[in-house]
Amino acid sequence: MKARSLRILPTLSLSVGLLILLGVGLVLSIQWTASQRILSDLGGRLVVRNLEMVAQGIRGHLDPVQAQVEYLAGLIEGGAYDLGDKRGLADLLVGSVAASPQIGAVVVGDMELRAIRIRRAAASGRYEISYPDFGRSAQHRVALTETVSRKSGHWAELFYNPKIDTTFMNYRRPLRRNGEAIGVIAAAVTIKEFSGLAAELSEMFGSTTFVLYGHGKVLAHPRLVTKSYPRSAAEPAISADRIGDAVIAALDTAAPSTLIDVSAYPGARIDKLEVDGIGYFVLRRPLQGYGKVPITIATYRAAAEVNAPIRLLVWSGLAGLVFLLISLVGAIWLSRLIARPIRRVTEGVAKVGELSFAEVEPVPSSWIKEVSDLAASFNDMLGGLKSFEIYVPRTLVQRLIKREGGAEVTSEERELTVM
Numbered sequence: 001m002k003a004r005s006l007r008i009l010p011t012l013s014l015s016v017g018l019l020i021l022l023g024v025g026l027v028l029s030i031q032w033t034a035s036q037r038i039l040s041d042l043g044g045r046l047v048v049r050n051l052e053m054v055a056q057g058i059r060g061h062l063d064p065v066q067a068q069v070e071y072l073a074g075l076i077e078g079g080a081y082d083l084g085d086k087r088g089l090a091d092l093l094v095g096s097v098a099a100s101p102q103i104g105a106v107v108v109g110d111m112e113l114r115a116i117r118i119r120r121a122a123a124s125g126r127y128e129i130s131y132p133d134f135g136r137s138a139q140h141r142v143a144l145t146e147t148v149s150r151k152s153g154h155w156a157e158l159f160y161n162p163k164i165d166t167t168f169m170n171y172r173r174p175l176r177r178n179g180e181a182i183g184v185i186a187a188a189v190t191i192k193e194f195s196g197l198a199a200e201l202s203e204m205f206g207s208t209t210f211v212l213y214g215h216g217k218v219l220a221h222p223r224l225v226t227k228s229y230p231r232s233a234a235e236p237a238i239s240a241d242r243i244g245d246a247v248i249a250a251l252d253t254a255a256p257s258t259l260i261d262v263s264a265y266p267g268a269r270i271d272k273l274e275v276d277g278i279g280y281f282v283l284r285r286p287l288q289g290y291g292k293v294p295i296t297i298a299t300y301r302a303a304a305e306v307n308a309p310i311r312l313l314v315w316s317g318l319a320g321l322v323f324l325l326i327s328l329v330g331a332i333w334l335s336r337l338i339a340r341p342i343r344r345v346t347e348g349v350a351k352v353g354e355l356s357f358a359e360v361e362p363v364p365s366s367w368i369k370e371v372s373d374l375a376a377s378f379n380d381m382l383g384g385l386k387s388f389e390i391y392v393p394r395t396l397v398q399r400l401i402k403r404e405g406g407a408e409v410t411s412e413e414r415e416l417t418v419m
Contacts, residue, residue, distance in 0.1 A: 016331040024324045048265050050205045051285045051297045057197040058211070058297075061102050062155075062189060062290060066171050068096050068103070069153060069187050073173050076108070076185070083110045083175075083183055090129050093118040097127060104168055104190050108175075110183040111148075113140055148174045148181040155291035158213065159188075160236035165228065167191055167236045169290070194220030205299070210248065212284075212296040213237045218248065219295065246275045247282070247300050254282055272303065279303030341366045345378050352385060 072092065075081055081088055093106045097118050109115035113134035118127055134140035143156070153173030160167050168188040175183040198209045199222035211220035217237035218224075223245070229238045240248045254271035259281065262268040268285040282300040344363045351360040360382055363375040 016335060017328050020327045020331055021324065024320065024327060027320070048262060048268060048283070048285070050201055050207065050209060050299050051268075051283065053201055054197060054209055054211065054297045054299075055285075055287055058194060058287060058290075058295075061193055062169065062171075064100055065103055065187050065189050066153065066155075068100050069106075069171050069173050069185055072096055072106075072108075073153070073175055073185050076175055076183075077177050079177070083108065086116055086131060089116050090118065094127050094129070102189050102193065103187050104166065105188045106185070107187075108183065108185045109134060109144070111144070111181060113137070113144060143172070144184055147172045147184045147186075150174060155289075156186075157291065157293060158191075158219075158236040160231050160233050162233070165231075167231060191219060192224070195222065195224035198222055199225045202299075207299045207301040208245070208247070209297075209299040210245075211287075212240075212298060214293045216240045218243050221245065221248075247273070247280050250275050251282065257281060337366070338368060338371060341371050341375050345374060348378060348382065352382070 075092070076083065081092055083089070089108055093108065093116065097103050097106055097120060103120070105117060105119040107115050107117045115132050115134055117130045117132055119130070121128055153171055156170050156172050158167055158169060169191055170186050170188045172184060172186040174181055175185060194211055198211065198220045202209045202222050208222065210218060213219040216239055218240055219237055221243055223243060229242060231238065240251065250273055254273040257270050257272040260270050262270055262283065265285065268283065270281060270283045272279060272281050274280070279302070280300050281303055282298060284296050284298040287295040287297055341363050348360045348363060362379045362382065365375055366372045
């Protein structure tokens, strides 16, 4: 049974094309996977780095205050200062406020809420010493009861001072001596510096960074640096719908996104939302340890800016596909160049088999050495056969070829004279 044969042109085109397709396709696949992974990982690190810087700024603002209150409490509980020593305590508290400019006020009171208060004047920066009696204030009595019921200090809720139009965070700690509660110490910390930090990082990273307090309340935002918003004792933080930021106001409509991998960062989440036909990506991360009301650090950026590297990656992939198509066309063209002289040789051999030497054209040379050697050998053979045809009649050759069974032909050499 005759074996099935393949034509050289489609065989070369298919084999070379498949090799190119496999090679380029593999490179494109690796490039796409690696680039997407790098983009996701690097993007996650970059945006989380933004939030980390905000968190470090807030911690650097609040933690020294907590440490300062703990230090003062240790001095009082250890007996170095007595709550009845008003002057000594006043000097101690003035020194503590001077060492921590973010502290707006420090208050130390006994169980009857007879207090010593050191307050920094907003205009002059000087210290005001007063001795208020908060015993008649139901609000302060509730605060005292809550504070002494705890074993350690804690960050309480925000409060707003209308006289200086400032919102404070406050750290409270019970005072105990020999196991019994003797009073309380508290420090109020300004938070307007948070907005300055948010504005600085927003400019640095080209995004909008902000801090949320609980649900729907804004603790820090770049706009709070230059603009004042009405607040009250009931609403010490500004609601999201009053800040004038449409993206923050629409946070409840955000849906989870997997564009950037933030799984390595505990509590972090990335969402996507749309405002007025424009998409935005929002990254949020909680800040723990500053009270029972959750504080969330967040940043958002237009989706078009975030997607720019993705678009570049897509365009590079398309460019690779175009190169692949050009390579396949080139492979077919190259296969035709290789196959053309071989096909000419095949056609010539068929003509030679018919003894139609006159119809056989010489095979042109090729830039491929092996194919060029084949063409030269065929042309030499063709020249010899044409010379042989002059002396041997075609009919005789055909009779010899067609002899039945291919019997051996005996020959005889004689000397002849041709007249």
